[in-house]
Amino acid sequence: MADELVYVSWGGTGRGATLRTAMERASGSGLGLLYLAILDDASFADLEASFLAVVKDELGWLLEAQLEVTKTQLGIEELPVRVLIRGGDVVEQVADVVTTMGETEVIVGAPVPLAGHESIESLMDLIRSRVPVPVDLISADAEGLDST
Amino acid sequence: MSVQLLAAQEGDQVSEFIAQESAVVLMLAIAALVAVVAKRLRFPFTVALVVVGLLASVLGEVVSVDVSPDVILFLLVPPLLFEATLQLPWPKLRADLVPIMLFALVGTAVGTLALGALVHVTVSVPWTAAFAFGALISATDPVAVIALFKTLGAPKRLAVLVEGESLFNDAVAVVAFGLAVTAAAGDEPFTLTGAVTDFVVVSAGGLGIGLILGYMVSAVFLARVDDPLIETSTTLALAYGSFLLAEEFGILIGRDLHFSGILAVVTAGLMVGNVGMHNTSPSTRLTLEHFWELLTFVVNSMVFLVIGLAISLDDLAEHFTAFVIAIVGVLVLRAVLIHGLSAVAAWAQPNRTIPKPYRHVMVWAGLRGAISLALVLTLDNTVFDQDTVDTLQVMTYGVVLFTLLIQGTTISRLMERLGLANKIDTELTQQRHQARIYMARAGQTEMARLGADGVLFNDMATSLSRTYQRDIAEHMSNLRSHITGHPELEVSMLLQARRDALVVERAALNEVVFSGLIDPLVANELTIELDNRMAALDLLEERWESDPLPTFDAGSGGGSNG
Numbered sequence: 001m002a003d004e005l006v007y008v009s010w011g012g013t014g015r016g017a018t019l020r021t022a023m024e025r026a027s028g029s030g031l032g033l034l035y036l037a038i039l040d041d042a043s044f045a046d047l048e049a050s051f052l053a054v055v056k057d058e059l060g061w062l063l064e065a066q067l068e069v070t071k072t073q074l075g076i077e078e079l080p081v082r083v084l085i086r087g088g089d090v091v092e093q094v095a096d097v098v099t100t101m102g103e104t105e106v107i108v109g110a111p112v113p114l115a116g117h118e119s120i121e122s123l124m125d126l127i128r129s130r131v132p133v134p135v136d137l138i139s140a141d142a143e144g145l146d147s148t
Numbered sequence: 149m150s151v152q153l154l155a156a157q158e159g160d161q162v163s164e165f166i167a168q169e170s171a172v173v174l175m176l177a178i179a180a181l182v183a184v185v186a187k188r189l190r191f192p193f194t195v196a197l198v199v200v201g202l203l204a205s206v207l208g209e210v211v212s213v214d215v216s217p218d219v220i221l222f223l224l225v226p227p228l229l230f231e232a233t234l235q236l237p238w239p240k241l242r243a244d245l246v247p248i249m250l251f252a253l254v255g256t257a258v259g260t261l262a263l264g265a266l267v268h269v270t271v272s273v274p275w276t277a278a279f280a281f282g283a284l285i286s287a288t289d290p291v292a293v294i295a296l297f298k299t300l301g302a303p304k305r306l307a308v309l310v311e312g313e314s315l316f317n318d319a320v321a322v323v324a325f326g327l328a329v330t331a332a333a334g335d336e337p338f339t340l341t342g343a344v345t346d347f348v349v350v351s352a353g354g355l356g357i358g359l360i361l362g363y364m365v366s367a368v369f370l371a372r373v374d375d376p377l378i379e380t381s382t383t384l385a386l387a388y389g390s391f392l393l394a395e396e397f398g399i400l401i402g403r404d405l406h407f408s409g410i411l412a413v414v415t416a417g418l419m420v421g422n423v424g425m426h427n428t429s430p431s432t433r434l435t436l437e438h439f440w441e442l443l444t445f446v447v448n449s450m451v452f453l454v455i456g457l458a459i460s461l462d463d464l465a466e467h468f469t470a471f472v473i474a475i476v477g478v479l480v481l482r483a484v485l486i487h488g489l490s491a492v493a494a495w496a497q498p499n500r501t502i503p504k505p506y507r508h509v510m511v512w513a514g515l516r517g518a519i520s521l522a523l524v525l526t527l528d529n530t531v532f533d534q535d536t537v538d539t540l541q542v543m544t545y546g547v548v549l550f551t552l553l554i555q556g557t558t559i560s561r562l563m564e565r566l567g568l569a570n571k572i573d574t575e576l577t578q579q580r581h582q583a584r585i586y587m588a589r590a591g592q593t594e595m596a597r598l599g600a601d602g603v604l605f606n607d608m609a610t611s612l613s614r615t616y617q618r619d620i621a622e623h624m625s626n627l628r629s630h631i632t633g634h635p636e637l638e639v640s641m642l643l644q645a646r647r648d649a650l651v652v653e654r655a656a657l658n659e660v661v662f663s664g665l666i667d668p669l670v671a672n673e674l675t676i677e678l679d680n681r682m683a684a685l686d687l688l689e690e691r692w693e694s695d696p697l698p699t700f701d702a703g704s705g706g707g708s709n710g
Binding site for chain 2: 047
C-alpha cells in the first residue's frame with residue numbers, strides 16, 4: 001500500500017490555498033503527496049495525440065514547480081511529492097489510480113465544473129461510490145475539509 | 149484618396165502634390181497627438197481618431213477628403229490584414245477553425261440575405277442594392293476591439309475568434325458584394341449555381357496565390373537570406389503583391405478574372421507569421437515586428453481619421469430612419485447569428501464550445517470599419533440610382549459610426565461585467581512589483597559598476613547598493629503579500645516564467661543555427677517542439693487555468709474555483 005495522499009484536480013485557478021491545505025495534511029499524517037492531474041475528456045479529448053503529450057509534459061512541469069514552491073513556502077521541503085498526469089474520464093481515472101496503486105486517501109481540490117455533472121455533490125458521490133478509501137473535498141477558500 | 153488642406157486648395161502657388169503631402173503630414177501629426185491622449189485616457193485609439201475626424205468635419209473643414217475606394221482597398225487594407233495575420237498563431241486558429249468558418253461563411257451569407265430583405269422591405273431600396281448593403285456591412289473590423297483586448301488582458305481564444313472571423317468574413321463580404329453589384333448591372337443573369345461557383349473560384353484562387361507566394365517568401369527566401377532590411381522589404385512586397393496579383397490575375401492570362409485579394413494577403417500573412425518568422429534571425433524578427441507595427445499605426449491613423457472626416461452628421465440626420473433601421477438590424481442579426489452558429493459549432497465540436505460570456509462579447513465586438521466604407525464608396529449612379537447610393541452610404545456611415553463610438557467604447561465595461569477582464573488589476577499590481585524589483589536590481593548593478601570603475605568612491609557605491617538592497621527587499625515583500633492574497637497569480641507567474649524561459653531557449657536555438665552548429669533539419673524539429681510547448685502553455689492557460697463553464701452552485705455543498 002502506498003503511503004501517499006492523493007490530491008486530485010482537473011483544473012482551475014485558485015488552487016494554491018487548497019494545495020497548501022492538502023500538503024499540510026499529508027505532512028502532518030506522515031504521508032507523501034501524489035498530485036493526480038486529470039485532463040478530462042470534456043476539455044482535452046479533441047487534441048491530437050502528439051500535441052496532448054506536449055500538453056501533459058508542460059502541465060507536469062508547471063505542477064512540479066508549484067509543488068516545489070509550496071513546499072518551500074510551508075517549510076516542509078522533506079515532504080515526498082510527485083505528479084501523475086492522466087487523461088480521460090475523471091471518475092474512472094481516480095478509481096483506477098486508487099485501486100492499482102493502493103492509495104489510502106483522496107482529496108479533491110477546489111473542483112471546477114465538469115461537463116455532464118450537475119453538481120459537485122453528485123460528482124463527489126460518484127467518486128466515493130467507486131473508490132474504497134475516504135474522499136474529501138477542499139473548497140476554493142480552503143477553510144476546511146468536507147469529509148465523507 | 150485625395151486629402152488636402154483647404155487653404156492649399158484655394159491657393160495658387162502651392163502645387164497639388166505639396167498640398168496633398170501637407171495634408172498627410174497634418175493627419176499624421178494629429179494621429180500622434182491623439183495617440184498620446186488616448187493612451188493616457190486608456191481610450192481606444194482608433195475610436196479617438198474617428199471622434200477627432202468628426203469634430204474636424206463639424207467644426208469647419210480644415211482638411212478635405214475625397215476618398216477613392218481603390219486607395220482604401222489596394223493601399224490601406226493589405227498591410228492591415230497582413231499585420232493582423234502575422235500575429236495569429238496557426239495552432240490557435242486551427243483549433244477554432246470550425247466556428248470561425250461558420251461565422252465567416254454561413255454568418256456572412258445569412259447576414260447578407262437577411263439584412264438585404266430587411267432593408268428592401270423597410271427602406272425601399274431595390275433587392276440587389278439591399279443585398280449589396282447586406283454584404284458590405286457584414287465585414288467586421290475589430291482593430292479597436294483587439295487593441296482593447298490586449299489592454300484588458302482578455303482571453304487569447306476570444307481574440308482569435310474575433311480576429312479570425314473578421315479576416316475571413318472580409319473576403320466573403322467582398323465576394324458577396326461583387327455578386328450583388330454584378331447582378332444589379334445586369335451584364336450576366338444571376339443564378340445561385342453561378343454565384344456559388346464564382347465564390348469557390350474567387351476564394352480558391354486567392355487562397356492559392358497567397359499560399360504559393362507566402363510559401364516562396366517564408367520557406368525559401370526568408371530561410372536563405374539573412375538581412376533584416378531585405379527580408380522586411382520582401383514581406384512588404386508580399387503583402388501588396390499577393391493582393392494585387394489575386395485581384396488582377398486576369399491581366400496575366402488576358403481574361404477578365406479576379407481572385408480574392410483579401411484571402412491572398414491573409415494566407416500569405418499566415419504563412420509568414422507561422423513559417424517565415426521561424427526562418428529569420430532574432431534581429432530580423434525585431435525589425436519586421438517594428439516595421440509592421442509602425443506601418444499599421446500609420447495606416448490605421450489614416451483610415452480612421454478619414455472615416456471620421458468622411459461622415460456627415462447632417463446626412464445622418466436627414467436619413468435618420470434608414471440609419472436607425474440599419475443599426476437595429478445589424479445588431480439583432482449579429483446576436484442571432486453568433487449565438488445560433490455557436491450552437492451549431494458546439495454540436496460539431498462538443499468538446500470545444502464557445503463559453504456564453506465569449507459569445508456576448510463577440511456580438512458586441514462586431515465593429516465595422518474600413519472594408520465596409522471602401523465597398524460602399526465603390527457604388528455610383530451607373531449601377532443604382534443616386535438616391536439609392538446616398539441611402540446606402542448614409543446607412544453604412546451610420547452603422548460604422550455607431551459601432552465604433554458606442555460599441556467600441558462600452559465593450560470594456562461589458563467584459564468587466566462578464567468577468568473577462570477582472571484579472572487585469574491584480575496582474576497589473578503584480579507586474580508593478582516585479583518591475584520595481586527589476587529596476588532596483590539594475591540600479592544596484594550600476595552602483596557596483598561605478599564603484600568598481602572608480603567613478604564613484606567605493607564607500608558611496610556600497611552605501612547606495614545597500615539602499616537599493618533595502619528597496620528590493622521591500623518590493624519582494626510587497627510582491628509576496630500580493631501573491632498570498634491572490635493565489636491564482638502564483639500559477640500565472642509560473643506560466644509567464646515558463647514562457648520567458650521558452651523564448652530564451654528559442655533565441656539560444658537561433659544562435660546555434662546561425663553559427664552553423666546544428667543541421668537545419670534538427671533546428672526545424674526543435675523549433676516545432678518549442679512552438680508546440682508555447683501553444684501547450686496557451687492551451688493550459690485557457691482550458692486548465694480558466695473556468696469556462698458556469699461554476700458549481702455554491703449551495704450544492706462544494707467549492708467552486710475562483
